[in-house]
Amino acid sequence: MSTAVSDNDTSSGPQQAGPKPPPVPEGSRTVTLKIQRFNPEFDEEPRWESYDVPALSTDRLLNLLHYVKWYLDGTLAFRRSCAHGVCGSDAMQINGVNRLACKVLMKDMLAPQGKPTVITIAPIKGLPVQKDLYVDMEPFFEAFKAIKPYLITYGNEPSKERIQSPADRERFDDTTKCILCACCTTSCPVYWADGSYFGPAAIVNAHRFIFDSRDQGAEERLDILNDAEGVWRCRTTFNCTDACPRGIQVTKAIQEVKRALLFKRV
Template sequence: MTATTAEPTTGSHDTSQIPAPEGSVTITVKILRFNPELDTDPHWESYDVPALPTDRVLNLLTNIKSYVDGTLSFRRSCAHGICGSDAMQINGINRLACKVLVKDLLAKKGKPTTVSVAPIKGLTTMKDLYVDMEPFFEAYRAVKPYLIAYGNEPTRERIQSAADRERFDDTTKCILCAACTSSCPVYWSDGSYFGPAAIVNAHRFIFDSRDEGSEERLDILNDAEGVWRCRTTFNCTDACPRGIQVTKAIQEVKRALMFKRV
């Protein structure tokens, strides 16, 4: 089940144990909680958390887990916007929790600030804020996201010009966070769609001058669940924390299929 359809019932918690550094403000963090061992449906729970304007949403979640409720579950790793593991919906928008600053979420002076946090859509919620990523990675693996070269192994590195590298440079930035794919309405309604991230990673090799597997990938993406399912809503581009022009990459793959020219 995807934990984004529940009615907003709210529970409150004692957060007095969380340290309140000088200059902190109180943020109400509403988290969509779901424990498959206890709950039949997701539900909202609220936490009043002291936070500095320079804190990130990930800091708030870590403090809640450390000082208030150790059962809160979410993914994180590097906490620097590189690993992509902490993608979630923050105020209804797909973002990395480690990149969203509290100061960018603060309400106008005199008004309380509430931040809602929920798991990304389109993937089954395992517990609280983390989802089953296997369907996402299955689509990623299906497009053969690696260099394919035939013939004898070269005796030196495969040389590439700066211009050839620039052709696909943008799509090398993907960190597989699933923010783009889980922002796509087509993916929400049809989980068999490859999704933007898989197409981005196919693009990265389709347009690589050293690669010889472009035709194979284009044939894979010419499927009914491939690039033609894209409706060009630009949700994916807006959601990408790395600034990749995802919609543009998808259109370039479409053109390569239409004209059979890479």
């Protein structure tokens, strides 16, 4: 859930080049990054800027964004932290698809030899753009917090661990993988049209506790998700499942929450 930012400079105007770039690696190819830029202090509308960057097939797209930031234009703003697909900070639209920049390998993006490679990069949709690829995540986290994403129990605390069988743990294993990157939520057409919809990520995190045998707050969460902006807004387009960088079966989890509502329990 880290949101380390690779930009502390809010200026616009001329590009701010950094130090001299290192020598171009042997065997690299030139890739054009077409990046959507927007600074609300200076721009009325988003604009596109292109950067030619050397790339090896072993590079990740995040490496190329760093090259732009460090050597070509220091005003570029984007989030990143762990760079290993765990923190979820660097979610963005890459060639129109929500992905994590640190998990996109250039070997999968390069055009055939002799043809140009152009990669378009834009911020994830449905959240306010603060600058370039950097969006305001607060609406997303408000929805996440609203479904009470923590273990709820009543009565006296037990004197020993709450025992759970492997089968009980397996029941919600898939939805424990969420890293709150917002790729699924911001790929949802319903969320684009109405940001008050809880969105797939919030429902996934509710699922994780609704089906936890140790939890006693399932009814509370189901009541929350039975709201007009809750689980029934889902139109089963599978965009969320396709977008998830962790391979979570998001649409399946949403359907299981719907079923739990219909039958009043797991």
